[in-house]
Amino acid sequence: MLSSTCYSTFSIQSLNPTCPFTLHKPQIHNISISQITRTRILTCIINNSTSSKRMASVAATNEVGVEDQNELKKGIAELYDDSSGIWEDIWGDHMHHGYYEPQSSVELSDHRAAQIRMIEQALSFASLSEDSAKKPTSIVDVGCGIGGSSRYLAKKYGSTAEGITLSPVQAQRAQALADAQGLGDKVSFQVADALNQPFPDGKFDLVWSMESGEHMPNKEKFVGELARVAAPGGTIILVTWCHRDLLPSEESLLPEEKELLNKICKAFYLPAWCSTADYVKLLQSNSLQVTNSTNYYPLDILFLAKLFSFPANRLWLIWQDIKAADWSENVAPFWPAVIKSALTWKGFTSVIRSGWKTIKAALAMPLMIEGYKKGLIKFAIITCQKPE
Numbered sequence: 001m002l003s004s005t006c007y008s009t010f011s012i013q014s015l016n017p018t019c020p021f022t023l024h025k026p027q028i029h030n031i032s033i034s035q036i037t038r039t040r041i042l043t044c045i046i047n048n049s050t051s052s053k054r055m056a057s058v059a060a061t062n063e064v065g066v067e068d069q070n071e072l073k074k075g076i077a078e079l080y081d082d083s084s085g086i087w088e089d090i091w092g093d094h095m096h097h098g099y100y101e102p103q104s105s106v107e108l109s110d111h112r113a114a115q116i117r118m119i120e121q122a123l124s125f126a127s128l129s130e131d132s133a134k135k136p137t138s139i140v141d142v143g144c145g146i147g148g149s150s151r152y153l154a155k156k157y158g159s160t161a162e163g164i165t166l167s168p169v170q171a172q173r174a175q176a177l178a179d180a181q182g183l184g185d186k187v188s189f190q191v192a193d194a195l196n197q198p199f200p201d202g203k204f205d206l207v208w209s210m211e212s213g214e215h216m217p218n219k220e221k222f223v224g225e226l227a228r229v230a231a232p233g234g235t236i237i238l239v240t241w242c243h244r245d246l247l248p249s250e251e252s253l254l255p256e257e258k259e260l261l262n263k264i265c266k267a268f269y270l271p272a273w274c275s276t277a278d279y280v281k282l283l284q285s286n287s288l289q290v291t292n293s294t295n296y297y298p299l300d301i302l303f304l305a306k307l308f309s310f311p312a313n314r315l316w317l318i319w320q321d322i323k324a325a326d327w328s329e330n331v332a333p334f335w336p337a338v339i340k341s342a343l344t345w346k347g348f349t350s351v352i353r354s355g356w357k358t359i360k361a362a363l364a365m366p367l368m369i370e371g372y373k374k375g376l377i378k379f380a381i382i383t384c385q386k387p388e
């Protein structure tokens with residue numbers, strides 16, 4: 001059974017302050033962490049007034065200057081332009097971790113199946129219904145790579161899918177593969193920024209982001225865009241790299257932990273990392289913002305809330321169904337397998353031919369293993385539903 005975590009209050013701070021793409025020094029905020037691990041869906045309740053104050057703090061710590069953002073985006077686009085071809089050649093069209101049963105013995109041939117399992121596990125964690133009346137009909141794939149998830153999901157649900165990536169090479173290849181598979185009328189790709197998505201509000205009933213969140217220099221804006229493009233009743237599935245949650249006694253990561261993350265940031269074009277708790281908090285706060293801006297609460301709801309003496313935002317958040325889980329153990333065999341494939345003659349020569357950015361990323365792969373082993377890096381899934 002999958003375990004999920006519900007967070008009631010959180011610490012929020014900039015977690016990799018010396019990262020090359022972060023201009024801000026660490027700012028520590030109100031720290032009060034309470035985590036309850038449960039095995040099923042849990043509802044999350046937070047206090048409205050303190051959460052909006054903390055929200056402002058998240059925004060401040062996540063800011064990355066425009067110049068830094070542009071430099072980062074350029075680096076990401078070039079990294080994937082250069083490396084997507086060799087990845088596809090060796091690993092196929094999914095550029096994400098596989099999902100494995102903990103401690104299972106893993107055959108090399110199992111890795112592609114494990115990547116599909118990752119998609120299925122994510123859908124199942126989000127309780128996405130197999131009931132045909134409730135299947136998603138329109139999907140956005142935020143940070144789509146060469147479109148593996150978009151095509152898989154479009155085929156599975158018979159839905160449309162729109163993918164966005166920063167890499168022109170990826171967008172072109174993703175479309176070519178969709179056309180070749182007869183999906184050209186259902187699936188489309190374009191170069192666009194996840195922080196400024198070219199879609200109207202409420203367009204998609206499944207918002208999918210598989211391992212792109214770690215590249216986003218403004219997590220608040222990222223989460224805000226995911227929430228904005230989700231249709232009422234739609235599901236958001238966010239699978240991403242995080243650093244560990246801080247302990248109640250901690251104000252920041254340890255210096256050696258920051259140092260390790262910095263090295264990974266440089267190689268993979270990542271800005272500051274955040275924790276799973278930070279993402280959950282952002283989703284919760286985002287709901288509150290939506291609530292405020294649309295005058296969501298009708299007067300009778302406010303009256304009822306007052307009558308029964310609980311904060312009105314409980315009514316809203318109970319419907320959010322925010323769930324999170326740590327799948328680090330389930331992805332453990334992945335990086336060793338990638339390193340093994342890079343050490344074959346084909347892998348080695350392809351990496352060298354792809355240029356310096358790909359070489360740098362390949363050299364950083366053992367650092368990911370080190371991060372996981374130290375419990376610093378967490379492979380997180382966070383899902384929620386936008387209220388109807």
Ligand SMILES: C[S@@+](CC[C@H](N)C(=O)[O-])C[C@H]1O[C@@H](n2cnc3c(N)ncnc32)[C@H](O)[C@@H]1O
Nearest residue numbers: 094095096143144145165166193194210212215
């Ligand atoms: C590791 S790949 C994951 C690809 C894909 N989700 C998959 O599972 O195969 C990361 C993707 O995130 C995209 N990305 C990173 N930052 C982005 C941004 N600001 N806007 C849109 N896409 C972004 C990259 O272009 C790349 O396609």
